[in-house]
Amino acid sequence: MRVMMQPARLANPSVRRHYEDTIQRPVDLNLHSHILGSDLDVLLTVYPSATAPMWGMTPGKKNVNVAKYNKLRPGDYVFFYGQKRLYLGGLVTHTFQNSALARQLWGADEDGQTWEYMYALDDLRGCDISIEEVRECVAALGSNFFVQNPYVAEGEDAENLIDLAHVDIGDVPTTSRAADPDLVSESIPFSGDLERDVSRASRREQAKLKRILLPGTTGECALCGRTFERRLLVAAHIKKRAACSEQERRDLGNVAMLNCILGCDALYEHGYVTVAPGGEIRISSAALNGPSISDHVDHHLKGRTTTWWNKAREKYFAWHRGHTYRGDLPT
Numbered sequence: 001m002r003v004m005m006q007p008a009r010l011a012n013p014s015v016r017r018h019y020e021d022t023i024q025r026p027v028d029l030n031l032h033s034h035i036l037g038s039d040l041d042v043l044l045t046v047y048p049s050a051t052a053p054m055w056g057m058t059p060g061k062k063n064v065n066v067a068k069y070n071k072l073r074p075g076d077y078v079f080f081y082g083q084k085r086l087y088l089g090g091l092v093t094h095t096f097q098n099s100a101l102a103r104q105l106w107g108a109d110e111d112g113q114t115w116e117y118m119y120a121l122d123d124l125r126g127c128d129i130s131i132e133e134v135r136e137c138v139a140a141l142g143s144n145f146f147v148q149n150p151y152v153a154e155g156e157d158a159e160n161l162i163d164l165a166h167v168d169i170g171d172v173p174t175t176s177r178a179a180d181p182d183l184v185s186e187s188i189p190f191s192g193d194l195e196r197d198v199s200r201a202s203r204r205e206q207a208k209l210k211r212i213l214l215p216g217t218t219g220e221c222a223l224c225g226r227t228f229e230r231r232l233l234v235a236a237h238i239k240k241r242a243a244c245s246e247q248e249r250r251d252l253g254n255v256a257m258l259n260c261i262l263g264c265d266a267l268y269e270h271g272y273v274t275v276a277p278g279g280e281i282r283i284s285s286a287a288l289n290g291p292s293i294s295d296h297v298d299h300h301l302k303g304r305t306t307t308w309w310n311k312a313r314e315k316y317f318a319w320h321r322g323h324t325y326r327g328d329l330p331t
Contacts, residue, residue: 002076003158004068005134005151006055009082010330018055018106018115023088023124024329026051027105035100043120046093053090053124056102056115057150068150069095069117077158077167078121079129081147086129087330089165090121125271125286126327127165137164166240166271166324210235213258222257222308223264223273223281224300233258236265238275238316240324254312263296273301274325275317279309284326 010016029050033040043052055078057065072078072095080088099116108114135141137160138153153161213219219233220226236259241249248255259265267273272287281304287293309317321327 003153003161005147008080022054026053039096053121056118058113084131090124093122094120128322221260239319271324271326279305286326
């Protein structure tokens with residue numbers, strides 16, 4: 001798996017136009033069917049609505065970008081970067097070179113190059129991750145690194161970036177298993193560790209955390225406000241535990257909240273809902289696209305303000321809003 005950081009500063013007028021034309025307003029595949037060729041059928045398998053968010057890269061001087069682009073495969077992840085922050089993420093579903101389509105969508109740059117090294121994206125989500133956080137989790141980057149050109153992280157560095165943004169990389173729909181040599185046959189056994197050891201200290205921490213949050217036999221879900229018996233509530237970290245400092249992990253009275261396992265915990269964990277300053281429950285537009293999610297949201301979360309929010313917990317909720325929440329596309 002690879003993660004590419006794509007410079008795309010929205011303060012640049014041409015970048016903003018491209019962003020509005022093919023990210024905010026996905027490309028109509030049928031409108032361009034005459035120049036998509038065989039890629040049209042491939043894309044329609046992933047986008048039955050016949051609209052797809054797309055982006056592209058120019059070859060660059062001396063084709064400097066081509067080798068980076070050629071590393072991308074369906075199932076990889078791309079972050080858009082601008083103003084010293086990662087502000088948008090999306091899963092790569094298909095890569096293809098098409099100069100004619102790129103010219104039709106975006107024209108050409110001042111050197112006459114088109115953004116012909118193209119990729120389609122899925123599950124777009126706004127985020128807010130500073131370049132300082134990026135430097136900390138990618139070993140090869142120095143203290144003065146900024147994303148001035150496309151940067152492709154691989155191996156552990158890619159995994160660290162995915163963890164930083166709390167992305168479920170396995171949710172991506174791919175165009176073809178055969179098109180990606182990294183997607184091995186199911187008959188080949190997986191050789192990595194299937195389980196990670198959970199230390200006794202960690203188990204004690206979790207048990208203590210739940211006792212603090214839930215001293216009795218029943219408790220109230222912080223998000224939906226319903227009362228449940230103990231076994232249907234979990235002590236959920238407001239900020240992902242792996243991202244917490246040791247001091248934050250010890251802040252047991254503030255770093256976690258009680259979530260019910262009948263929907264709220266999963267929706268918060270996967271970023272479909274978050275908590276705004278003041279406690280208002282904020283619902284991602286992504287939650288409204290699926291009937292199973294929107295039903296829970298409509299009945300139990302819409303219009304609610306959680307009493308769990310306070311000033312001491314705001315820094316943890318702020319991290320969730322910037323790193324986990326499936327924020328709407330930046331405008």
